[in-house]
Amino acid sequence: MRRRIFLKDALAMGTLAATGPFVPRKARAQDVQKVIPEPGPDELRIIESAKKLNKNVDLSFMAWGAHAKGQMEHLAAAFKKQTGIGLGSIVDIGFAALSQRAMAEALARSGKIDLLHVHADTVPTLATAGLAAPLDDYMKAAKFDYRTVGTFADMSRLEGKTYGFVTDGNCHIYLVRKDILENPDNQKRYADKYGVRLEMPTTWKEYLRQGAFFGSDPNTMTGFGSLRARRWGYWWFLINYYNHGLFPFTGDVEPNFDNDVAEAALEMYLAERPHVIRDFDNWGTAQMWPHVGTGRAYQSIYWGGLLPLWESPEKYPQVAGKWRVGVVPGNVLPDGKRLVRTIQAGAPLVVVNRYAPNLDAAAHLAMWWTSPRNSTYITGGPISTVHEPWRAEHFKDAYNMKVYTRPGLDAMFLSLQVNSPSIRVTGALEFNDLLDRHVSDAWLGVVKPREALKRVDADWRTVIARVGKARLKKDIESYRESMPTVDQPVVS
Amino acid sequence: MNKAPAARKGGLFRWGALTPLILALGFLLPVLLLQIYLSVHQWTAYLGPWWAAQFVGLDLFREVLTEERFLRAVARSFIFAGASTLLSVLVGFGLAYLMQDPFRGRSFYYMLFIIPMLTVPVVVGYNFQMLLYESGPVNHILSLLVPGEVRISWLGHPVAAFASLVLIETWNWTPFVMIVMLAGLVSMPKEPVEAARVLGASRWQIFAHVTLPLLKPVLVLTLILRFLEALAEFPKFWTLTQGGPGTFTETIPVYLYLTSWDYFNVSKAAAMSYVVLLFVGVIIYVCIRALLRQKRALDIMFAQEGSGR
Numbered sequence: 001m002r003r004r005i006f007l008k009d010a011l012a013m014g015t016l017a018a019t020g021p022f023v024p025r026k027a028r029a030q031d032v033q034k035v036i037p038e039p040g041p042d043e044l045r046i047i048e049s050a051k052k053l054n055k056n057v058d059l060s061f062m063a064w065g066a067h068a069k070g071q072m073e074h075l076a077a078a079f080k081k082q083t084g085i086g087l088g089s090i091v092d093i094g095f096a097a098l099s100q101r102a103m104a105e106a107l108a109r110s111g112k113i114d115l116l117h118v119h120a121d122t123v124p125t126l127a128t129a130g131l132a133a134p135l136d137d138y139m140k141a142a143k144f145d146y147r148t149v150g151t152f153a154d155m156s157r158l159e160g161k162t163y164g165f166v167t168d169g170n171c172h173i174y175l176v177r178k179d180i181l182e183n184p185d186n187q188k189r190y191a192d193k194y195g196v197r198l199e200m201p202t203t204w205k206e207y208l209r210q211g212a213f214f215g216s217d218p219n220t221m222t223g224f225g226s227l228r229a230r231r232w233g234y235w236w237f238l239i240n241y242y243n244h245g246l247f248p249f250t251g252d253v254e255p256n257f258d259n260d261v262a263e264a265a266l267e268m269y270l271a272e273r274p275h276v277i278r279d280f281d282n283w284g285t286a287q288m289w290p291h292v293g294t295g296r297a298y299q300s301i302y303w304g305g306l307l308p309l310w311e312s313p314e315k316y317p318q319v320a321g322k323w324r325v326g327v328v329p330g331n332v333l334p335d336g337k338r339l340v341r342t343i344q345a346g347a348p349l350v351v352v353n354r355y356a357p358n359l360d361a362a363a364h365l366a367m368w369w370t371s372p373r374n375s376t377y378i379t380g381g382p383i384s385t386v387h388e389p390w391r392a393e394h395f396k397d398a399y400n401m402k403v404y405t406r407p408g409l410d411a412m413f414l415s416l417q418v419n420s421p422s423i424r425v426t427g428a429l430e431f432n433d434l435l436d437r438h439v440s441d442a443w444l445g446v447v448k449p450r451e452a453l454k455r456v457d458a459d460w461r462t463v464i465a466r467v468g469k470a471r472l473k474k475d476i477e478s479y480r481e482s483m484p485t486v487d488q489p490v491v492s
Numbered sequence: 493m494n495k496a497p498a499a500r501k502g503g504l505f506r507w508g509a510l511t512p513l514i515l516a517l518g519f520l521l522p523v524l525l526l527q528i529y530l531s532v533h534q535w536t537a538y539l540g541p542w543w544a545a546q547f548v549g550l551d552l553f554r555e556v557l558t559e560e561r562f563l564r565a566v567a568r569s570f571i572f573a574g575a576s577t578l579l580s581v582l583v584g585f586g587l588a589y590l591m592q593d594p595f596r597g598r599s600f601y602y603m604l605f606i607i608p609m610l611t612v613p614v615v616v617g618y619n620f621q622m623l624l625y626e627s628g629p630v631n632h633i634l635s636l637l638v639p640g641e642v643r644i645s646w647l648g649h650p651v652a653a654f655a656s657l658v659l660i661e662t663w664n665w666t667p668f669v670m671i672v673m674l675a676g677l678v679s680m681p682k683e684p685v686e687a688a689r690v691l692g693a694s695r696w697q698i699f700a701h702v703t704l705p706l707l708k709p710v711l712v713l714t715l716i717l718r719f720l721e722a723l724a725e726f727p728k729f730w731t732l733t734q735g736g737p738g739t740f741t742e743t744i745p746v747y748l749y750l751t752s753w754d755y756f757n758v759s760k761a762a763a764m765s766y767v768v769l770l771f772v773g774v775i776i777y778v779c780i781r782a783l784l785r786q787k788r789a790l791d792i793m794f795a796q797e798g799s800g801r
Contacts, residue, residue: 100753129538230736278645279626281737430755444738
């Protein structure tokens, strides 16, 4: 008996000892964790509409696991209780393989997957392939309010129809090391050298100059902490490209890269190279995060969702509390207009499988997830969130304010207003990859910038011929609609 | 009376031998036929069903064979496969040679040497990615060995990235060569070596004039298998470089993957596959001819030795 009591006590003590150190941290995360919100008018309308379907189904969701786990699961369980429509299984797919698996499903037409997470720029391809179902009728039935900051929602639209809903405001913000920027010695040295005050850059020229200044010895500090890897780097080129007021297609569906302005944009992109370490030439996000987090980059343009990670004293004490954040610098066009453009990169969107036997139920669950209150519950996470804010409501949420900080949320809000998509037409993956391929070669110095752009044009022409100009013309109209409507963000 | 069961037996044997072949053909043929169909039609997966694709004849083959990107990918693949095969055969043969005679701890070394081969290629890729950072363990160790700080960008510099992949492939598959060569060495007849030793041949002479010729069939087979395996290597390229930096490590499998699963240009990928199949077929044919020549030479040698006795 005494032995059993001893063993029980020992077990309890052991458990406490093992978990004890984690309890306060976990509790800290929990105390700011939101509870599932009470349904508001929007949510109630979705519930009412879903009840009319009179279904009792458990849907399957092919998603990047990190996205679907947690809040989305909790909400699906709540929806199940209310309507009988829930989530049965999650097929966990790697972030980089989402598009391929979605296309495989489009070809298989199995209907076994009801909901799919996809990248926003693949919507035209998936709609053309017949996989993504238009959701407008369901939206109308539930009077679904699908609005985002800026034109973010338009990334899920094609020819006026809505093919999915955003679940993550993946938008690039600008981060600069406040401690370096505000250091009096640095300010003096900088002013002495350039005759201008050292302050947060608002032009690309100033951004590049500061990067060159602080990244003069990349082995100790790099001037820039943005990606240049094959398959990812072109997103950052597109930021420069859009900032020059350019659009990738001309009115008659011809590629628009082989010109002086695009060359200037590419030169701007390439100007970072002397001030980064050589590993950058082939680095992906997994390598870049700790690089920036351990204080080896003066400034960076990256997903706003990384801010909680880099502001975490537990994860990255080297840089926590040392960031100033905002929107990317802008460019003054020849007509004197100042233009600011940032980019959405890999924004997951929930689409509904047209071949799913429970298409209507799936559409309702997708709306449920992205409704104003529920999507607020989904956004945020204690560290390195993969659900960044995108609705106006998300920016007023107390929890998000704790996770992202007020300046962080402001930076995201401003950035979303001038957020542009990557190439989003039918065949997007091919267009994007061909662009990336030649930009990568230019980054290495294997080809001259203009030659790289000529090659982009040449390669794109073959894709345009294959996809067909008539189809692309319609896609391009939708693409243009998803571009920002303001030249620079408006502080509200 | 006796002939009927014998004929039945012969028939059974024939069918027994033919059935797997027929099953294999039945399994493979539809795929091969579909691939032929796709390679002469222009089908992009998202633009419509494959049966409605436009007939383009041999246009895609022409496009593939005249495309600089494809030819560069072929050249990279052949250089990669050739270099990694040679290195792994050299090292693997060396290890097998050292391991052929029993010694204390032989099993331990055997186990140790085959670990790389048992590691999943994707895991190999991710592990080496961590080892090869500019500020990673490999450069750190090198810095301890040489004066000054070593800062090689193993995966960032085009040549270094390609060389790294060759070395990683060599590390991964040398054990395979070692196992095959060891089996060859162990099963080799001892008499010719003994005879050479009695006749006063040096170790090098025995190796060069007796062991190596006897092992040639195994060696050629190992070279073929290793070369073909390396030619098809994809996981390491994808996990480590994804064809980069720039386009320096874009090999045939990488380009094939991009064409079929990024561009969804299935028809072009089918045509590319057939062209690659043709290249590989030629290589195998040449190697098998060489193998047969070796076998014939050995048969003649043994026959002459036999008649001499």
